[in-house]
Amino acid sequence: MATSTASERRAVAKREYDAFLAMCPSRQLLERISDKWVALVLAALGGDGPRPGQSTAGEPRAMRFSELSRRISGVSQKMLTQTLRALERDGMVTRTVTPTVPVTVTYELTALGHSLQGVMRGIKEWAEGHMEEVLTHRHEYDHRQVGAAD
Amino acid sequence: MATSTASERRAVAKREYDAFLAMCPSRQLLERISDKWVALVLAALGGDGPRPGQSTAGEPRAMRFSELSRRISGVSQKMLTQTLRALERDGMVTRTVTPTVPVTVTYELTALGHSLQGVMRGIKEWAEGHMEEVLTHRHEYDHRQVGAAD
DNA sequence: CAGGATCCAGTAGGATACTG
DNA sequence: CAGTATCCTACTGGATCCTG
Numbered sequence: 339m340a341t342s343t344a345s346e347r348r349a350v351a352k353r354e355y356d357a358f359l360a361m362c363p364s365r366q367l368l369e370r371i372s373d374k375w376v377a378l379v380l381a382a383l384g385g386d387g388p389r390p391g392q393s394t395a396g397e398p399r400a401m402r403f404s405e406l407s408r409r410i411s412g413v414s415q416k417m418l419t420q421t422l423r424a425l426e427r428d429g430m431v432t433r434t435v436t437p438t439v440p441v442t443v444t445y446e447l448t449a450l451g452h453s454l455q456g457v458m459r460g461i462k463e464w465a466e467g468h469m470e471e472v473l474t475h476r477h478e479y480d481h482r483q484v485g486a487a488d
Numbered sequence: 489m490a491t492s493t494a495s496e497r498r499a500v501a502k503r504e505y506d507a508f509l510a511m512c513p514s515r516q517l518l519e520r521i522s523d524k525w526v527a528l529v530l531a532a533l534g535g536d537g538p539r540p541g542q543s544t545a546g547e548p549r550a551m552r553f554s555e556l557s558r559r560i561s562g563v564s565q566k567m568l569t570q571t572l573r574a575l576e577r578d579g580m581v582t583r584t585v586t587p588t589v590p591v592t593v594t595y596e597l598t599a600l601g602h603s604l605q606g607v608m609r610g611i612k613e614w615a616e617g618h619m620e621e622v623l624t625h626r627h628e629y630d631h632r633q634v635g636a637a638d
Numbered sequence: 639c640a641g642g643a644t645c646c647a648g649t650a651g652g653a654t655a656c657t658g
Numbered sequence: 659c660a661g662t663a664t665c666c667t668a669c670t671g672g673a674t675c676c677t678g
Contacts, residue, residue, distance in 0.1 A: 355616040358528065360562025365524075367615040367622060372524045374515075378508065403640050412510030414672050419641055429625025440639040441678075450621060457614050460607040465517040466505040471600060472517060475579025553660050564652055569661065590659040591658075 370428070375421040377458050378410045383431065383447045384455040386462065398455075400434070400446040430454060520578070525571040527608050528560045533581065533597045534605040536612065548605075550584070550596040580604060 355364035370376065383406075385397045401409070407418055422445055425431045430451030436442040447455060505514035520526065533556075535547045551559070557568055572595055575581045580601030586592040597605060 355619045357612050357616055358532070358560060363623065364616045364619045365562075367619060368527060368612060369524045371611060371615060372522050372527055374519045374522045377518060377522055382508070410508060412515075415641070416673090417671060420671090427626055427629040428622045429629075435640090438639095443640060450618065450625070453618070454614055457607075457610040460610060461521065462507050462518060464604055464607050465521060466507055466514045468600065468603070469505045469514045469517055472578045473513065475600070476577055479577040479579075557660095565661075566653090567651065570651090585660095588659090591661090593660060 367428075370424065371454065371458070373421070375410070375413060375417050376425065377462055378413070379406065379418070379421050379425065380430070380447070380451065380455040380458050381462050382406055382409045383445060384452065384459060386455075386459055398447045398452055400444040403443050403445070406445065425451065517578075520574065521604065521608070523571070525560075525563060525567050526575065527612055528563070529556065529568070529571050529575065530580070530597070530601065530605040530608050531612050532556055532559045533595060534602065534609060536605075536609055548597045548602055550594040553593050553595070556595065575601065 356362050357364045357368045359365060383398060383401060385399050403418070403422075406422075407413060407415060410418070422431065422433070426433050426445075428450075429448055431445050432448055434444045434446070436444070506512050507514045507518045509515060533548060533551060535549050553568070553572075556572075557563060557565060560568070572581065572583070576583050576595075578600075579598055581595050582598055584594045584596070586594070
């Protein structure tokens with residue numbers, strides 16, 4: 339509310355906000371971004387993952403709605419729209435409408451979105467990279483249930 | 489299953505698994521860990537966040553069920569149990585039962601869990617650190633709806 | 639093509655009560 | 659203390675239909 343600069347406020351915020359507290363706004367933000375679709379949309383816009391053909395992987399990139407929809411297999415258009423709206427509202431992506439014959443809409447990461455993507459990329463890559471290990475643990479765990487009682 | 493080393497398998501996995509694919513196991517793993525409770529439990533066990541009093545912040549630490557429950561405000565015991573079970577099954581945490589008078593159960597991060605926690609910590613901190621910025625964007629966005637039609 | 643509006647099933651998740 | 663079991667609500671999210 340005061341006339342402090344953004345950097346000033348943010349420095350304070352780091353100490354003020356605590357996601358461990360149920361009532362803290364940062365808790366809601368954590369819930370928002372702790373979402374598989376958010377992770378995948380950011381990853382897609384961030385140029386993450388194996389792309390068919392060569393590409394400027396790792397570079398942020400504007401993508402159309404249908405393009406995103408194809409890339410993130412299994413996402414419904416409702417969820418995609420919803421996720422994009424939320425990300426736009428939070429200032430993570432920009433939505434650009436080009437009034438062509440059938441309208442063209444592109445989404446692109448903002449600086450803020452890109453900073454989050456950097457962090458989220460780690461999550462997705464961790465999941466992909468530790469899959470085997472986790473699968474092994476699950477197998478073991480499930481067998482301990484039916485197996486020996488020790 | 490084979491006799492390859494963990495690092496060998498992981499190197500392959502990195503290329504095999506793709507969370508963009510709906511059917512890929514890594515997608516399910518991404519869904520699992522893209523959960524606010526997972527993030528908070530890992531953060532708690534990882535010694536994250538401002539702790540009342542001084543503490544060995546940043547160091548993994550064994551915590552009791554009730555302790556976790558208190559630390560993560562707003563979590564129901566059902567969700568906490570469920571989250572801990574899932575994390576245990578996936579090999580992220582160990583559950584230790586000490587047969588004292590009222591039984592004592594402690595949870596602790598495994599090496600695997602700790603590696604994930606390192607990544608997740610970024611998410612939580614990002615949320616706490618960029619709260620102001622996001623709040624500002626939301627405010628702007630919401631006002632564009634009712635405000636001038638440009 | 640991009641997405642709003644609806645309907646509706648499935649499930650996440652809270653409240654409560656009981657147990658070793 | 660550290661759960662398990664049950665009930666029940668509310669929201670998630672998919673499918674479908676419709677519009678600019």
